[in-house]
Amino acid sequence: MLSGSQIPKRQTVEVSLGDRSYPIEIGTDWIEQFCDTIAGVLGDLSHALVITDAAVETPWAMKVATGLAKMNTTGGDSVRVNLLAVPSGETSKSLTQLDTLWQWMLESSTDRRSVVIAVGGGVIGDLAGFAAASFTRGIRFVQIPTTLLAMVDSSVGGKTGINLPTAKNMVGAFWQPAAVLIDTTVMSTLPxxxxxxxxxxxxxxxxxxxxxxxxxxxxxxxxxxxxxxxxxxxxxxxxxxxxxxxxxxxxxxxxxxxxxxxxxxxxxxxxxxxxxxxxxxxxxxxxxxxxxxxxxxxxxxxxxxxxxxxxxxxxxxxxxxxxxxxxxxxxxxxxxxxxxxxxxxxxxxxxxxxxxxxxxxxxxxxxxxxxxxxxxx
Amino acid sequence: MLSGSQIPKRQTVEVSLGDRSYPIEIGTDWIEQFCDTIAGVLGDLSHALVITDAAVETPWAMKVATGLAKMNTTGGDSVRVNLLAVPSGETSKSLTQLDTLWQWMLESSTDRRSVVIAVGGGVIGDLAGFAAASFTRGIRFVQIPTTLLAMVDSSVGGKTGINLPTAKNMVGAFWQPAAVLIDTTVMSTLPxxxxxxxxxxxxxxxxxxxxxxxxxxxxxxxxxxxxxxxxxxxxxxxxxxxxxxxxxxxxxxxxxxxxxxxxxxxxxxxxxxxxxxxxxxxxxxxxxxxxxxxxxxxxxxxxxxxxxxxxxxxxxxxxxxxxxxxxxxxxxxxxxxxxxxxxxxxxxxxxxxxxxxxxxxxxxxxxxxxxxxxxxx
Known part of the structure; x- marks a missing residue:
C-alpha cells in the first residue's frame, strides 16, 4: 500500500487486448501535453472531431481543440479540427443526438483516417464512442474523461452506446479507444x-x-x-x-x-x-x-x-x-x-x-x- | 473448369476469420433443412428474430420461421420465433427503420443469446445485420440471401449498415454472420x-x-x-x-x-x-x-x-x-x-x-x- 510520497505523478495502465491494446495515461496538470500524446499514439493525425459536453466546452475541450489546431500533419498541413458541444445530461444519449453527430461528421468531411476525441463524462464517451464505432463502420477515437465516474469506469473497456426510450444502453458497440488520457486537474470544474x-x-x-x-x-x-x-x-x-x-x-x-x-x-x-x-x-x-x-x-x-x-x-x-x-x-x-x-x-x-x-x-x-x-x- | 455433371449439388465455402469464421452453404431446393443447419451452427437456439423483406415474407421467410417454431431448445421448450417484414427497397436502409427494428427487438424480449435471421436481399442483410451488431452491442445473426446480388456479395463479409439521407452505407458495423445459407430455389420468385x-x-x-x-x-x-x-x-x-x-x-x-x-x-x-x-x-x-x-x-x-x-x-x-x-x-x-x-x-x-x-x-x-x-x- 503506497503512502502519498510514493505515488507517481504520471503513470500508464495498459489495457491488453492484442491489436486493440491501448494505454490509459494518468497524471495531474498535464492537459497541455495531450495533443502530442494523441499524435504519438495515432501515428498519423490530419482531422480531429472533438465532441464534448456543453458544460466542459470551456475550458477543457477548447484547450484540446486549440492545441490540436496548432499541430501539423506529417505532410506539413495544419491538422483540421471540428468541435461540437452536446447538451449535458443522460437525455443526450439518444438516437436523435447520434443522428445529429453523424450528420455533422458527414458535413465535416470525415473519413476513415479521422479521429473522434471525446471530452466529457460517460454520456459523451458512450455517445461519441458509438458515433466513432459506426461512422464508415468504425474510425479511431480517444477518450478524455472529465468526470471521476468516466475516468474509473466508462472511458475504459470499449463499451459505447445510446439509450432507447425505455432501456438504458440497449444499443451500441464494443469499440476500444486508441488511448484514454486522464488529467485530474480537469475535475476542478466538476461539482x-x-x-x-x-x-x-x-x-x-x-x-x-x-x-x-x-x-x-x-x-x-x-x-x-x-x-x-x-x-x-x-x-x-x-x-x-x-x-x-x-x-x-x-x-x-x-x-x-x-x-x-x-x-x-x-x-x-x-x-x-x-x-x-x-x-x-x-x-x-x-x-x-x-x-x-x-x-x-x-x-x-x-x-x-x-x-x-x-x-x-x-x-x-x-x-x-x-x-x-x-x-x-x-x-x-x-x-x-x-x-x-x-x-x-x-x-x-x-x-x-x-x-x-x-x-x-x-x-x-x-x-x-x-x-x-x-x-x- | 467444371462442366455441368461435375458441379456438386451442395457445397460449403468457408470464410476464414479466426474465431469469427463461418460457412457459406450453397445448394438447390434444400430450404427445408435450413433450421437444422442453423441449430447446428449456433449450438444453442432459444429465440429467433426473423427479419425479412415484405416481398419474400411469403413463401420464404414464413417457411424458415415455421420451421424454427417447430424446433425445441436443448431444455425442451419450443424455440421462440418473432417475424418482422420490412417494406421493400433501399429506402428501408434508414435510421427510422433501424429504430423500428430496435424497438421491436426490445418488445420481443431479445437478449444476448437471441439470433437475428435475415431473409432477403442486400437491404435486409445490411439493415438486420446492423440491428444485430448494435442491439445489446452485438448478437448473432444468420444470412439467408434471396437475391443473386446478396448471395454473391452483400451477405458475405460482414459489412452491415444503413444510409444517411445524402450518403449511402455511411454508418454501420463490420459484423460477421454465423452462417450464410443459400438455396438457389428461392430465386424462383426473383424478377x-x-x-x-x-x-x-x-x-x-x-x-x-x-x-x-x-x-x-x-x-x-x-x-x-x-x-x-x-x-x-x-x-x-x-x-x-x-x-x-x-x-x-x-x-x-x-x-x-x-x-x-x-x-x-x-x-x-x-x-x-x-x-x-x-x-x-x-x-x-x-x-x-x-x-x-x-x-x-x-x-x-x-x-x-x-x-x-x-x-x-x-x-x-x-x-x-x-x-x-x-x-x-x-x-x-x-x-x-x-x-x-x-x-x-x-x-x-x-x-x-x-x-x-x-x-x-x-x-x-x-x-x-x-x-x-x-x-x-
Missing part, C-alpha cells in the same frame, strides 16, 4: 455531487477485485473527499488496473468474467429507470445497488454480514447514499427482467463472497430480490 | 431485372480475381441467363470463394486488399446517388461503373483496350447495361469525393491491369475521371 458519485465505482473495485485497495480506501476516504491529488491519482490508477484486467480477460462480456463489473448495477439500472433518468446519479444508484446486492448475498448465505457493515461504513465515509427510501419494488422488478445481462429471461446477479471477491449467480428467485430491495428502503 | 443485376457482381469477380472463371462466364453466360441450376450454383460458389479469400485477408478494409471488391463501385455509388436511390439497380450501376473504371484504366495506360472489349461483350451477354446516357459528371464528382473509400480527400480507384488482376490507384486527376464517365454516355 461535488458528481465527484462523490464517481467514488461509488471506486469502492466497487475494492469489493469485487482488490481487498488491499478496499483497506486503503477505508484509511484514505477523507483524502479522497478533500480531492487530494495524490490520493485521487492512486484511486484512479488502481480502479483502472482492476478494470483493465477484467476487460483483458473478457472483452465482449461472453465468459461471465466481465459481468463482475456489474456488481450493484442490475439494481442500479432499475433504480435509475424507475426514478427517471438523471434524478438519481449513476454512482449514487450503484452505491445503493451494491447495498441491495450485499443484502441479497447475506440472505442467500453467500457472505458474512460483516461485509455489508464495512461496505456501508466506507460508502458513508465517501458521503454516498446507502439506502433508498423511494425504492419501488413493483416498478423495479420488470425493469430488471428486461436488463440485457439477463440470459434467456433468467435473473442473474453479481454477489459478494468476501471483500475482494464476487460470484455470478443465476436462477435467483424474485422473493429474495424483493427482500434485498426492501432492506435498503 | 428477371433483379437477377440480371446480380450477374454484374459475378462478372466483377472474374475481372478482379479469377481469369479462368471469367472465361467460364464467357462460355456459360447463356446458361446463367436461363438460370440453369448447376451453372447458377457454380457461379455463386466461385464468387463466394473469391470474396471469402479477399475478406479473409483484409476483414476491415485496412490493408487495401479488400478495396479491390469495390471495382466499379465508386462510379456506381455516384450513379445511384445522382439518379436517386432505386432508379438504377445496384448491379446495373456496378456494370456501368466497371465500364467507366476500365475506360479510366485505358486512359492511364494501365491496361489493354482488349480488356474493355471482353468486359463489354460479357456484360452484354449477361443482358447488363454497358453505357449510361444520363451520366451527369458535375453531379457525380462531388459524390465521389465524399465516398468513404476516399482517404484524406484523395480520390482512389480500383483499376484493371488484365482480366483477373486489378490495382488500387490514388491521386487520380479529375480530368481523367471526367473522360472515363463521358466515354460511357
Amino acid at each position: 461535488d455531487r458528481s465527484y462523490i458519485s464517481g467514488l461509488a465505482e471506486v469502492v466497487k473495485y475494492g469489493v469485487i477485485d482488490d481487498a488491499p485497495f478496499f483497506e486503503w480506501l477505508e484509511l484514505n476516504a477523507s483524502k479522497l473527499i478533500e480531492r487530494d491529488d495524490e490520493a485521487v491519482r492512486y484511486a484512479i490508477a488502481q480502479s483502472c488496473r482492476s478494470k483493465a484486467n477484467v476487460v483483458g480477460e473478457d472483452e465482449r462480456e461472453t465468459s461471465g468474467r466481465r459481468a463482475i463489473l456489474n456488481y450493484g448495477h442490475t439494481f442500479a439500472h432499475a433504480i435509475e429507470a424507475t426514478a427517471g433518468y438523471g434524478e438519481v446519479l449513476h454512482g449514487e444508484a450503484v452505491a445503493i445497488g451494491m447495498q441491495m446486492a450485499a443484502n441479497l448475498s447475506i440472505e442467500l448465505k453467500l457472505c458474512d454480514p460483516d461485509l455489508l457493515q464495512r461496505q456501508t461504513a466506507l460508502l458513508k465515509a465517501c458521503q454516498l447514499p446507502t439506502t433508498y427510501a423511494a425504492a419501488d419494488v413493483n416498478a423495479m422488478l420488470p425493469v430488471m427482467k428486461r436488463d440485457k445481462k439477463v440470459s434467456h429471461g433468467n435473473l442473474r446477479f453479481v454477489l459478494p463472497e468476501r471483500i475482494g471477491s464476487v460470484m455470478l449467480l443465476g436462477e435467483i428467485e424474485g422473493s429474495g430480490v424483493i427482500h434485498a430491495i426492501e432492506a435498503c428502503r | 428477371d431485372r433483379s437477377y440480371i443485376s446480380g450477374l454484374a457482381e459475378v462478372v466483377k469477380y472474374g475481372v478482379i480475381d479469377d481469369a479462368p472463371f471469367f472465361e467460364w462466364l464467357e462460355l456459360n453466360a447463356s446458361k446463367l441467363i436461363e438460370r440453369d441450376d448447376e451453372a447458377v450454383r457454380y457461379a455463386i460458389a466461385q464468387s463466394c470463394r473469391s470474396k471469402a479469400n479477399v475478406v479473409g485477408e483484409d476483414e476491415r478494409e485496412t490493408s487495401g486488399r479488400r478495396a479491390i471488391l469495390n471495382y466499379g463501385h465508386t462510379f456506381a455509388h455516384a450513379i445511384e446517388a445522382t439518379a436517386g436511390y432505386g432508379e438504377v439497380l445496384h448491379g446495373e450501376a456496378v456494370a456501368i461503373g466497371m465500364q467507366m473504371a476500365a475506360n479510366l484504366s485505358i486512359e492511364l495506360k494501365l491496361c489493354d483496350p482488349d480488356l474493355l472489349q471482353r468486359q463489354t461483350a460479357l456484360l452484354k451477354a449477361c443482358q447488363l447495361p454497358t453505357t449510361y446516357a444520363a451520366a451527369d459528371v458535375n453531379a457525380m464528382l462531388p459524390v465521389m469525393k465524399r465516398d468513404k473509400k476516399v482517404s484524406h480527400g484523395n480520390l482512389r480507384f480500383v483499376l484493371p491491369e488484365r482480366i483477373g488482376s486489378v490495382m488500387l490507384l490514388g491521386e487520380i486527376e479529375g480530368s481523367g475521371v471526367i473522360h472515363a464517365i463521358e466515354a460511357c454516355r
Whole structure:
C-alpha cells in the first residue's frame, strides 16, 4: 500500500487486448501535453472531431481543440479540427443526438483516417464512442474523461452506446479507444455531487477485485473527499488496473468474467429507470445497488454480514447514499427482467463472497430480490 | 473448369476469420433443412428474430420461421420465433427503420443469446445485420440471401449498415454472420431485372480475381441467363470463394486488399446517388461503373483496350447495361469525393491491369475521371 510520497505523478495502465491494446495515461496538470500524446499514439493525425459536453466546452475541450489546431500533419498541413458541444445530461444519449453527430461528421468531411476525441463524462464517451464505432463502420477515437465516474469506469473497456426510450444502453458497440488520457486537474470544474458519485465505482473495485485497495480506501476516504491529488491519482490508477484486467480477460462480456463489473448495477439500472433518468446519479444508484446486492448475498448465505457493515461504513465515509427510501419494488422488478445481462429471461446477479471477491449467480428467485430491495428502503 | 455433371449439388465455402469464421452453404431446393443447419451452427437456439423483406415474407421467410417454431431448445421448450417484414427497397436502409427494428427487438424480449435471421436481399442483410451488431452491442445473426446480388456479395463479409439521407452505407458495423445459407430455389420468385443485376457482381469477380472463371462466364453466360441450376450454383460458389479469400485477408478494409471488391463501385455509388436511390439497380450501376473504371484504366495506360472489349461483350451477354446516357459528371464528382473509400480527400480507384488482376490507384486527376464517365454516355 503506497503512502502519498510514493505515488507517481504520471503513470500508464495498459489495457491488453492484442491489436486493440491501448494505454490509459494518468497524471495531474498535464492537459497541455495531450495533443502530442494523441499524435504519438495515432501515428498519423490530419482531422480531429472533438465532441464534448456543453458544460466542459470551456475550458477543457477548447484547450484540446486549440492545441490540436496548432499541430501539423506529417505532410506539413495544419491538422483540421471540428468541435461540437452536446447538451449535458443522460437525455443526450439518444438516437436523435447520434443522428445529429453523424450528420455533422458527414458535413465535416470525415473519413476513415479521422479521429473522434471525446471530452466529457460517460454520456459523451458512450455517445461519441458509438458515433466513432459506426461512422464508415468504425474510425479511431480517444477518450478524455472529465468526470471521476468516466475516468474509473466508462472511458475504459470499449463499451459505447445510446439509450432507447425505455432501456438504458440497449444499443451500441464494443469499440476500444486508441488511448484514454486522464488529467485530474480537469475535475476542478466538476461539482461535488458528481465527484462523490464517481467514488461509488471506486469502492466497487475494492469489493469485487482488490481487498488491499478496499483497506486503503477505508484509511484514505477523507483524502479522497478533500480531492487530494495524490490520493485521487492512486484511486484512479488502481480502479483502472482492476478494470483493465477484467476487460483483458473478457472483452465482449461472453465468459461471465466481465459481468463482475456489474456488481450493484442490475439494481442500479432499475433504480435509475424507475426514478427517471438523471434524478438519481449513476454512482449514487450503484452505491445503493451494491447495498441491495450485499443484502441479497447475506440472505442467500453467500457472505458474512460483516461485509455489508464495512461496505456501508466506507460508502458513508465517501458521503454516498446507502439506502433508498423511494425504492419501488413493483416498478423495479420488470425493469430488471428486461436488463440485457439477463440470459434467456433468467435473473442473474453479481454477489459478494468476501471483500475482494464476487460470484455470478443465476436462477435467483424474485422473493429474495424483493427482500434485498426492501432492506435498503 | 467444371462442366455441368461435375458441379456438386451442395457445397460449403468457408470464410476464414479466426474465431469469427463461418460457412457459406450453397445448394438447390434444400430450404427445408435450413433450421437444422442453423441449430447446428449456433449450438444453442432459444429465440429467433426473423427479419425479412415484405416481398419474400411469403413463401420464404414464413417457411424458415415455421420451421424454427417447430424446433425445441436443448431444455425442451419450443424455440421462440418473432417475424418482422420490412417494406421493400433501399429506402428501408434508414435510421427510422433501424429504430423500428430496435424497438421491436426490445418488445420481443431479445437478449444476448437471441439470433437475428435475415431473409432477403442486400437491404435486409445490411439493415438486420446492423440491428444485430448494435442491439445489446452485438448478437448473432444468420444470412439467408434471396437475391443473386446478396448471395454473391452483400451477405458475405460482414459489412452491415444503413444510409444517411445524402450518403449511402455511411454508418454501420463490420459484423460477421454465423452462417450464410443459400438455396438457389428461392430465386424462383426473383424478377428477371433483379437477377440480371446480380450477374454484374459475378462478372466483377472474374475481372478482379479469377481469369479462368471469367472465361467460364464467357462460355456459360447463356446458361446463367436461363438460370440453369448447376451453372447458377457454380457461379455463386466461385464468387463466394473469391470474396471469402479477399475478406479473409483484409476483414476491415485496412490493408487495401479488400478495396479491390469495390471495382466499379465508386462510379456506381455516384450513379445511384445522382439518379436517386432505386432508379438504377445496384448491379446495373456496378456494370456501368466497371465500364467507366476500365475506360479510366485505358486512359492511364494501365491496361489493354482488349480488356474493355471482353468486359463489354460479357456484360452484354449477361443482358447488363454497358453505357449510361444520363451520366451527369458535375453531379457525380462531388459524390465521389465524399465516398468513404476516399482517404484524406484523395480520390482512389480500383483499376484493371488484365482480366483477373486489378490495382488500387490514388491521386487520380479529375480530368481523367471526367473522360472515363463521358466515354460511357
